[in-house]
Amino acid sequence: MKEKKEYTISELAKEFDISPRTIRYYEEIGLLSPKRTKGNQRIFSRKDRARLKLILRGKRLGFSLEEIREMVEMYEVSEPEQIRVTLKYGDKRLKEIEERIQELEMLKEDLLAIRERLIERLKELEGKEGKKEK
Amino acid sequence: MKEKKEYTISELAKEFDISPRTIRYYEEIGLLSPKRTKGNQRIFSRKDRARLKLILRGKRLGFSLEEIREMVEMYEVSEPEQIRVTLKYGDKRLKEIEERIQELEMLKEDLLAIRERLIERLKELEGKEGKKEK
DNA sequence: AAATAAGTTAACGTTTACGTAAACGTTAAT
DNA sequence: ATTAACGTTTACGTAAACGTTAACTTATTT
Structure with a gap:
């Protein structure tokens, strides 16, 4: 079992080659909702990570974040x-x-x-x- | 022979459901180069129209105008x-x-x-x- | 020829999707 | 216990791709 279950913001940023700011922005507009530590730092679950992955795929395909939101929200x-x-x-x-x-x-x-x-x-x-x- | 060979800006705008401003903007950044009448109004040839069509396809597919430029310029x-x-x-x-x-x-x-x-x-x-x- | 419609440039405004910097708190390493 | 290294919010800045308005010219209609 090599799979991590939690990630920090910079881990995800590095993995997907985006900036932490981008991830924070996605949270800002409600595309992501990571939990927080007692110290108020973001922790991303595997679900959060999967969602981010979807968002980025949408972006590569030229969808706007609004369109992407509508698509990912279909999940819930x-x-x-x-x-x-x-x-x-x-x-x-x-x-x-x-x-x-x-x-x-x-x-x-x-x-x-x-x-x-x-x-x-x-x-x-x-x-x-x-x-x-x- | 039903095919027109020249178009005004608003004809193309209507046909492709975009604003004249958009077309002017594409000229502004060098994506289109229509001829002008003596009165300085734009006249678009069938080639111009074809090119616009290509640009709009690129847009629908999520390419940036810069990327589109690089692609359409391959033609010449x-x-x-x-x-x-x-x-x-x-x-x-x-x-x-x-x-x-x-x-x-x-x-x-x-x-x-x-x-x-x-x-x-x-x-x-x-x-x-x-x-x-x- | 007078009115209306369509076109022109110039310039400022707007939205999206972040970048960047400041000022500060938290965690990890020495 | 100090530094680094990393994280946080707030807020202003920016590039792309047009929208909007103004002030004016050209074409078309009547």
Whole structure:
């Protein structure tokens, strides 16, 4: 059992390569709610860590912290009416995500096409102009 | 032949559901370079329009305008050395895009898992509590 | 040609997501 | 018991990506 169950703010900051300020900011806007020691220092549970990980994934994908909040909060709804609302919202998000994957595939195709053209162009140029020595 | 070849700023703004200000801003930072009429008003060619489309796709995908600039500029390199640099850069971008697709798939799985759990939970609650009429 | 609509630049305002610094308390190491 | 090293709050600063308003010019409509 190598898994730690508690983390300090700088441990998490280092692990995820972000600043402590960023983590504090996420708490400030209610994205994280770590416990505190008697000395008032933050202690992050494994759940907190998992949540942070999710937040950062969302960020890499270009979601705003508001959008991320809406997604991570899906984990803790409990009232039936809220569950129904959340399900609807979640389905919308899922569609968006699928669209996004599609758009990324298109972008990928575009870049691949450019790549081909550049390689062609380069061949021509090198052919015409003779080799420049390294 | 239904295709227009020139557009005004508000036509494009309407078509893509953005503000004219946004388009002007993109010109301001050099992402677009429309021609002008004698009266100094912007006229956008089909190329300009295509470019704007690309920019907006990049935005939806969460890229910064700087990143987008680097990508759209790949279209117009011509010097051999620049082509080589661009190719390297493009390959990096392609890898990033593939990673991004992976992460989106993961996010999708997460959301699907939450969805399942919510549906289960809802079934339980509705079962226990009897049906509330609409 | 007069009015209305659309476009222009310039400049200041706003939101998001933190960075940075000050001033101070807590924990760990020597 | 002192230092470091690390942590805390408060508050002001900042970059990106526009929004908003003003003051003015150009196009279009009637």
